[in-house]
Amino acid sequence: MKAIVTGGAGFIGSNLAKHLAGLGADVTVIDDFSAGDFKNLKNFSGSVIAQSICQLDWDKLEAVDVVFHQAALTDTTVSNQTQMMLVNVEGFKKVMAYCVKVKSSLVYASSAAVYGNENAPQREEGPLNPLNVYGYSKLVADQIAERSIKKSLIPIVGLRYFNVFGFGEQHKKNYASMIFQLSQQMRAGKRPRIFADGEQSRDHIYVKDVIDANVRAWESKRSGIVNVGTGVATTFNRVIEILSETLNLRLAADYFENPYSFYQNETRAETSLAWSLIGFSSRYSVEDGIRNYFASLYGIQTPTAARIK
Ligand SMILES: NC(=O)c1ccc[n+]([C@@H]2O[C@H](COP(=O)([O-])OP(=O)(O)OC[C@H]3O[C@@H](n4cnc5c(N)ncnc54)[C@H](O)[C@@H]3O)[C@@H](O)[C@H]2O)c1
Numbered sequence: 196m197k198a199i200v201t202g203g204a205g206f207i208g209s210n211l212a213k214h215l216a217g218l219g220a221d222v223t224v225i226d227d228f229s230a231g232d233f234k235n236l237k238n239f240s241g242s243v244i245a246q247s248i249c250q251l252d253w254d255k256l257e258a259v260d261v262v263f264h265q266a267a268l269t270d271t272t273v274s275n276q277t278q279m280m281l282v283n284v285e286g287f288k289k290v291m292a293y294c295v296k297v298k299s300s301l302v303y304a305s306s307a308a309v310y311g312n313e314n315a316p317q318r319e320e321g322p323l324n325p326l327n328v329y330g331y332s333k334l335v336a337d338q339i340a341e342r343s344i345k346k347s348l349i350p351i352v353g354l355r356y357f358n359v360f361g362f363g364e365q366h367k368k369n370y371a372s373m374i375f376q377l378s379q380q381m382r383a384g385k386r387p388r389i390f391a392d393g394e395q396s397r398d399h400i401y402v403k404d405v406i407d408a409n410v411r412a413w414e415s416k417r418s419g420i421v422n423v424g425t426g427v428a429t430t431f432n433r434v435i436e437i438l439s440e441t442l443n444l445r446l447a448a449d450y451f452e453n454p455y456s457f458y459q460n461e462t463r464a465e466t467s468l469a470w471s472l473i474g475f476s477s478r479y480s481v482e483d484g485i486r487n488y489f490a491s492l493y494g495i496q497t498p499t500a501a502r503i504k
Pocket of ligand 1: 201202203204205206207208225226227228229230231232246247248249264265266267268269282286304305306307308355356357358359360367
């Protein structure tokens with residue numbers, strides 16, 4: 196199988212590129228390294244094209260079987276609309292045009308940010324109400340994909356990831372997962388800082404499940420846009436409890452006022468469409484994901500981490 200992974204130096208893209216290469220696929224990563232980290236690719240055996248998806252001459256690329264499109268501006272607090280729309284929408288169009296030309300499948304990363312602060316569980320049909328330009332850029336990409344899906348030219352699956360955490364996100368710093376950021380604070384002996392009153396909740400999904408969703412999306416040869424979440428929302432207070440247990444540290448939450456006007460209070464995916472369309476259902480609870488993650492990130496072995504693959 197020949198595959199392209201755009202954004203392959205990033206968190207999710209690098210996990211995916213290495214997983215596919217490990218299965219014996221011929222994988223090419225395309226990344227401009229604007230946010231990703233070469234360290235994520237140190238043990239990747241495939242090819243690397245270090246260019247922007249916006250400037251690359253796609254006509255010069257050989258045909259592949261599938262493109263996994265992960266490249267995007269992912270800092271959700273970026274307010275430069277021009278920059279965000281250029282990469283996340285115009286870049287997406289170039290990727291899609293290439294897929295249509297070479298007749299490859301397209302699996303691309305959308306986001307739960309398209310839902311904004313709408314009531315949970317968030318369902319694929321909406322309401323869709325993004326709160327920032329990042330969420331809006333993902334919504335426009337989904338609309339472009341939907342129009343193309345109607346023409347049935349190639350199989351296209353959009354995956355609306357919820358809050359992804361796992362190994363390879365360290366370069367994202369203050370827009371890495373809260374699980375990573377809070378664990379770093381606690382390991383430095385600081386009280387974990389969260390917005391008051393800590394009862395806001397997220398559907399935290401482990402990166403290994405996200406990789407599984409991408410592979411299943413490709414294998415299904417179906418088309419559509421589906422949520423990639425666990426269907427379970429966990430409050431930040433509960434995340435701190437799990438971190439305390441896993442890290443064996445007791446540090447009380449340090450609450451502060453939320454400065455953002457755009458903020459989702461609860462994200463929780465409706466998961467039935469992902470199951471019926473591409474056969475995806477998450478395997479990791481947030482507790483199991485954290486234990487598995489911290490075994491590789493911090494070398495913390497718990498009895499549970501040892502039995503989770
Ligand atoms: N991590 C999450 O929780 C989450 C949630 C929802 C959606 N997503 C989506 O998943 C995808 C992957 O996110 P991630 O968390 O791995 O982020 P990331 O920032 O680690 O990865 C994005 C990668 O895209 C690259 N990139 C940016 N602009 C580019 C361009 N013009 N040309 C080529 N490469 C470019 C970056 O260098 C980076 O390596 C993104 O599309 C993101 O919007 C992520």
